[in-house]
Amino acid sequence: MAVDTSPAMDPAAGAKGARGRGGRVHKPGTPPPRRIRNALARHWYAWAMVAPVVLVIGLIIGYPLVRGVYLSLTDANEANVERTIGINHIPATYKTVGLDNFRAILKDQVFWDRLSWTVTWTVSCVALTFAIGLGLAVLLNRRFAGRTLYRSLLILPWAVPAFVSVFAWRLLYNEKNGILNKVLHGGGIDAVPWLNDPTMAKVSVIAVNIWLGVPFMLVALLGGLQSIPGELYEAAEMDGASPWQRFRHITLPGLRSVSSTVILLSTIWTFNMFPVIFLLTRGGPGDSTEILVTYAYRLSFVNSPRDFAGASAWGVLILLILMLFAVIYRRSLRKQGEVW
């Protein structure tokens, strides 16, 4: 590579050590206009490449977000927003009410009940999905006959669109006629109200979500396992390390960066998992399986009158909770020496 660094390419960009903050290359004394021109000349390639994403995200997420936050501070509902009925255009009549919505939500037991179930749902789904995915990945990381076949079968749920799978599960769970209860009946066990009893419904939705989530975990962790050098295991075996010790001291640390990413992502996804609950139980029976997201959706699209302000306020709270989680999570990783 030539010495006079070409506009945008940093020769050490790929190296781990070079992951510094951008923009620190300019001399501090340069006057601003020139600095901007320099930055443009240096970085316009990069900016051009990320521009579409920034644009799309800005327009379709940035603006709605601002608007959502604004709505959460008003008393907007179906009856007072701007709307057109036939040829009549009715202007909006809602007004800002400050933090009233948030106060009302936080005082309401419903929020805390939904929050605690959402946390239970997220933690159990992520923990079990991870454990099962890791277990299967470790098994599949050996060489034996039929490995490829097993792998294809195990990631099959991923190939089926989630809503199709959810309908398949509804077929299995059907209380009177579903095959699960038929099989249990054959074994002399009474029908289980899979989706109609609050506790069983919770177990059932968790089971379906795990079933949906394992393939992704499995593939990611399998990839992670394959990147751990085999010599490490050989050396450990020479030193007389037991299988458990090898797992604890080689496999787990070797998987650290993969697991930290997939755990973060799947926590966020599960927390916001809409289709499974919406299509399987509609949040029922009662509202026992309703998580924060489906409850907020219900406020604005199912209940009547549609409560746009309330739903937005729930949305803002969900977002705050997740961001708090992500910040804490990232910070704890950084403390362990993982830089991002």
Next chain:
Amino acid sequence: MRDQRRGPLASVGLHTTLVIASAVAVFPPLWLVVTSFKPKSEAFSTDVVKDPTLRNYQHVLGDTEFLTWFGNSLFIVVITTLLGVFVAATTGYAVSRFRFPGMRPLMWLLLITQMFPVAILIVPLYNIMSTLGWLNQPISLIVTYLTVAVPFCAWMMKGFFDTIPVEIDESGRVDGLNPFGTFWRLVVPLAKPGLAVTAFYTFITAWAEVAYASAFMTGEENLTLAAGLQTFVNQYTSDWGSMTAAAVMIAIPAALVFSWAQRHLVAGLTAGATKS
């Protein structure tokens, strides 16, 4: 590998576990297929098909709007996937290769967009789409799906590009290619596994999305598959025969894309996950 000394017992244990796990993984979709060939009246019988029939398929294809929904979905998904892969690749490349002002905020932005609950965006988005006159138009879903799929894909592509040696870019530069040329002619061909995973992920996200599709599209002829399928089994009717037949036909394109991308999945996702 370290398995030469596995005893017969361990071997049995290994295969038993994997057989059970595979059965659990395969059974629900398989049962759907089986059910779809049963006459309507026997949708819930536990027997494996006694007298298989294609009635359900005929009914879905002939008497419902299924083909229209299928066309709608296909159009939306293909456009989304093409745009999504392209945008995710350029973004991933820029973040992987260049240090530029705004890069860290961008990485954060990509992560944070993952956290956006449908609930907070859907009402404002609905309003925007209705102001633009985009309700019931494919473009509303295309744009929305891009924002769902691209952030994660860009993250994944970044990790993937990180594994491609920088020397390749450098040699391109020495030969006089500009960064776009380098990217397009040298790096993209090497990144096929990553692109395949990205395409698969975008495809499956768009093909299977429920909430936005149900909210933005109304009227039988505008629905996508996800919304259309719900019309077979809802509070009032439960036509499991049609539902299962339709579900099987919906799963087929996804399965095809999946089998095409499958051999790249491990390589593609690994790179993304280990390095991000």
